[in-house]
Amino acid sequence: MLRVHFTAEDLARVRVAAGPDPMWEILLSLHVLRQRSATPVFGAWRAAAKATLPDDTRWLMQLAPPVGYSPDFLTPTAGSCAVDAGIDAVLSTPVESLRADLEQLDCPRLDPRTHLLADGDVATLDSLGDALRGYYSHALAPIWDEVRAVVDADRAVRARSFLDNGCEGMLSALHPTISWSSPVLSIESRFPLRDVRLRGQGLVLVPSYFCWERPIMLRDPRRAPVLVYPIARDLHVGGAGRRSLEALLGRTRAAALEVIAGGCTTSELARRLGISAASASAHASVLRDAGLAVAQRHRNSVLHTASALGVSLLA
Template identity: 50%
Template sequence: MLRIHFTAEDLGRIRLATGPDPAWEALLSLHVLGARDVDLDVHAWRTRVRSSLDVASRPLLRLAPPRGYSPDFLTPAEGTTDPDAAAEAIASTSPVRLRTDMTALAEQQQMPSWADALASGRPAARRGLGTALRRYHRQALSPYWPQIAATVDAELSARARSFLTGGTEQLLNSLHPAVRWRAPILHVTYPRDQDVHLDGRGLRLVPSYFCRGAPITLRDPSLSPVLVYPASRGIDSLRPGGAVRKADALDRLLGRTRAATLVTIAETQYATGSEIARRLSISPASASEHASVLREAGLIDSLRVRNTIRHVLTPLGADLLEGRAAASPVGAESAPTRGTGR
């Protein structure tokens, strides 16, 4: 059991990720690659990637075994949505952290010959790690990133609604069946017994497409606290290219500008009308009109945050972008207004 201990300050310092975290998706997808049994919706992805994995990326499988400990340095606690920035942060890990984490990994498995160079923080080894991560993301994750992002964004939208309607208690209790909030402790079903005392640092919540079992956290309690949990909205089998990029089909169904509005809302978490207007080069009034139609069709929700209206994708909207609800009876515009499409 994992027990996360909150103070009153921590309840006000809960933060939701702004999108999929490339470092966590890389680590957890490596777990999927190394596992014997996987969920059906990632089976085809696993087969494709395992059969063609870049030789430079294969050492990552030894760093991220499917069971047991994976080094904390592979998932920087600060988090980022930029894959290159994530790879750079990991490659810049301090020698002390590298030595600590690699020693812990060596306690559970035999390490390859190159591991000592990485544990020692040698520049060439760290550059090689960064290269491996970038190549892995380009090959194994980037072709599927729009679908991964749509799944995570739909989950974030659901959690935002949970908070707005039921506050912190409903947010924490709705994360996952393995998570239970019993104030002031968050109880998580976990493969090992662990206590994390937040002590005013707050908690970052990160939904993940590739998190397939119980929620997961960092082992070192001194690092910035994070809880990664399975995204449960819009899950579907991964397909190269991702359905978010199916612009032609969306254009025919919704009209060019309205389809572009939906995609913009999917790609811009909590998008405002002015943000939509700026990205699509349309007037704010036009952006508001398209958002209203999408909301009436159940494809987006509009939330008031202070004095601003922000738009988020609904599970139905995520399904449409993933190609699973193309026949849904949604309204289509007769003629697109001025602007660009996707």
């Protein structure tokens, strides 16, 4: 059992990450590659990914075992960021943190590079960066639009949950393994009881595509508190579901609804879809007139979000 203790200040500082975190998705997808129990959910992705995995993936798998502890330094960010920025953050880890994290790895036969990594060897750190970039390019980049779309849809669900039930209601509805009894959030875990006291730091909630069994947190209490939780699988928009949505709305407008589900301005929508601001505004207007989206002026821009009907259509 994992118990997270909140103060009133912590509840006021809860936020949902702005998008998928590539470093967490790298780590958790490495777990999924070796978890047979994940086959019903990720079987097709695993088959495609394993066909093109770079050689250095074996080293990454050793650093990220599917059961037990994975080094906290591999996931230094908390939310939407570019993969290069995330990898740079990994490579900027202080030597003492590298060593402390790697000493906790439960692996009898470590790759020689891991010992060099624990000493902060520059060439080995560069190799780790190359391995992470290569893995992301082959395994995650081809599906990243889908990852981002379902995380955006999940964010829309959390926003509506917060508006309807407040922060405590949103927290208790994150996942079936979670329960809330003020001021403690309890999470079922296969590991021994651990208490995490936020002490006014707040909590970043990170919806994850590849976190699929139960929510997880970093072990190191010195790092900023992060709770990574599985997206609702019924929000998965892929395969036949995506084709049906595109057939109904058209490819660009279906993509626009997925982006809007996470909340965006007109310029952000245009940038994500690679279209002009005028075209983005037109697509948003059609979705709004159809009752699938809502627009609200915020300062000097218009913020678009999905309506309840829009979220249901995505699901």
